Every structure is written in C-alpha cells, then in structure tokens.
Amino acid sequence: MSSTHFGFQTVDESEKASRVRGVFDSVASKYDVMNDVMSGGLHRAWKAYTLMVANLKEGDKALDIAGGTGDLSLAFSKKVGASGQVVHTDINEAMLRVGRDRLTDKGVILPTLVCDAEKLPFPDNYFDLVSVAFGLRNMTHKDAALKEMNRVLRPGGKLLVLEFSKVAKPLEKVYDWYSFKILPTMGKMIAGDAESYRYLAESIRMHPGQKELKALMQQCGFGHVDYHNMTGGVCALHVGIKC
Numbered sequence: 457m458s459s460t461h462f463g464f465q466t467v468d469e470s471e472k473a474s475r476v477r478g479v480f481d482s483v484a485s486k487y488d489v490m491n492d493v494m495s496g497g498l499h500r501a502w503k504a505y506t507l508m509v510a511n512l513k514e515g516d517k518a519l520d521i522a523g524g525t526g527d528l529s530l531a532f533s534k535k536v537g538a539s540g541q542v543v544h545t546d547i548n549e550a551m552l553r554v555g556r557d558r559l560t561d562k563g564v565i566l567p568t569l570v571c572d573a574e575k576l577p578f579p580d581n582y583f584d585l586v587s588v589a590f591g592l593r594n595m596t597h598k599d600a601a602l603k604e605m606n607r608v609l610r611p612g613g614k615l616l617v618l619e620f621s622k623v624a625k626p627l628e629k630v631y632d633w634y635s636f637k638i639l640p641t642m643g644k645m646i647a648g649d650a651e652s653y654r655y656l657a658e659s660i661r662m663h664p665g666q667k668e669l670k671a672l673m674q675q676c677g678f679g680h681v682d683y684h685n686m687t688g689g690v691c692a693l694h695v696g697i698k699c
C-alpha cells in the first residue's frame with residue numbers, strides 16, 4: 457500500500473481523502489469568516505487578481521474545482537453572463553452547500569456538483585477556463601487531478617492554480633510563527649477547531665513550491681506554465697495553457 461502525507465503525518469493513501477473531508481466538514485460553517493480573519497482580507501485581493509488573469513468573456517465556459525463556498529464561481533458568473541456557463545464543484549458537500557446558499561442569496565444559481573478533481577465527470581476539450589483555488593494542496597494524487605484538468609480544457613484553454621506557496625526567505629520566521637502559533641489559536645477561538653488550522657499550516661509546508669509545481673504542471677500536459685507570486689510568495693497563481 458502506498459503512503460502519502462496529511463499535514464506532517466504519514467498516512468495510507470486510502471485515508472487521506474477522508475481525513476481532508478473531516479477538516480472541511482468541521483470548518484465549513486465558519487470557513488468564510490476564518491478566511492477573512494486569518495488572511496486579514498488578503499484572500500480577496502488574491503482572488504481578484506486571479507479573476508483578472510482569468511480574463512473571462514461573455515459566453516465562456518468555466519469550471520471551478522474545489523470551489524468550496526463559491527468566491528470564484530460567483531465572480532466568474534458575472535463575467536461570462538447568461539450565454540456562458542460556470543460549474544461550481546467540490547468533493548465536500550458541506551462546503552458546497554454553504555457556497556450554494558451564499559450564491560442563491562445573491563441571486564446567482566449555478567450548476568453545483570459534488571465531484572472529485574481526480575475523476576472529473578466532464579467531456580474532453582470542453583471548458584475555456586479551469587480554476588482550483590486552495591484545493592490542489594489537499595488532493596491525494598495531484599498529478600491525476602492536474603491531468604484531469606488538462607483533459608477537460610479546450611486546446612488553448614487556461615488552468616489557474618491559486619495556492620499557498622513558498623514564502624521569500626526574509627519572511628520565513630515570522631510566517632512560521634504566525635502559522636504554527638497564531639493560526640491554530642484563531643481556529644480554536646473562531647471555528648472551535650485548532651487541529652484543522654494546524655493541518656492548514658502543515659499542508660502548506662508539504663505542498664510543492666513555485667518551481668516544483670510549475671514542473672509538475674508541465675509533466676501533466678500543460679505546454680506553457682508561468683507563475684505570479686503574491687504577498688512575498690505566501691500565495692502563488694500558476695497559469696497553465698493547454699497546447
């Protein structure tokens with residue numbers, strides 16, 4: 457049996473998805489408020505930049521993978537208009553339900569689908585844009601998921617991977633202190649769950665850095681890959697074009 461990592465722990469591959477599900481079942485109802493508090497609202501700027509790079513037009517078809525509470529789906533839907541299509545997906549029902557309710561409250565109704573990024577239920581060459589924001593890190597087989605994202609994109613289509621990444625050297629100490637001391641405390645106070653936010657900090661350290669992720673995307677079939685660091689590398693946006 458193969459093993460993988462769940463944060464700093466080594467677990468059997470078959471266990472990881474259910475451990476990740478436990479994290480997002482636990483934090484779903486407080487996910488949005490925690491995002492604002494722990495990033496000081498910065499996640500909104502990272503997503504706004506992602507939307508700008510997406511450069512969606514009326515009539516485009518976009519797939520939001522690991523879409524969770526729906527920030528990107530909502531923003532995409534405003535760009536593609538009534539003639540376009542945005543599909544809001546996630547493996548976790550609790551996260552999707554919060555997202556779907558939020559979007560409905562804003563008068564936006566999208567196809568919302570529970571699905572695993574490693575086995576996408578969509579045809580080949582279909583979407584103009586695929587996004588995955590803060591989701592890839594949690595996937596057991598990142599290569600399988602990236603290959604699926606490549607498959608469902610049309611030739612010339614764009615994959616956007618927004619993810620925590622490797623911070624610049626001068627920020628490392630303060631970032632570690634914030635991640636391992638402050639984040640779990642905030643998680644405990646606001647979401648009643650320190651462990652899930654400890655997992656967040658650990659999973660970020662285990663995720664490939666900017667250059668490694670770029671190489672992985674190239675191995676998974678993306679012809680042109682580039683990345684843009686944000687906030688000193690706390691976060692990076694990788695852009696992959698399907699040949």
Ligand SMILES: C[S@@+](CC[C@H](N)C(=O)[O-])C[C@H]1O[C@@H](n2cnc3c(N)ncnc32)[C@H](O)[C@@H]1O
Nearest residue numbers: 522523524546547548551572573589590591594
């Ligand atoms: C940190 S949340 C990100 C939510 C949203 N994209 C955002 O940026 O706010 C990560 C999401 O990845 C989802 N996820 C984890 N593994 C997945 C998989 N294999 N396929 C699809 N979604 C997955 C989780 O259920 C969770 O909702």
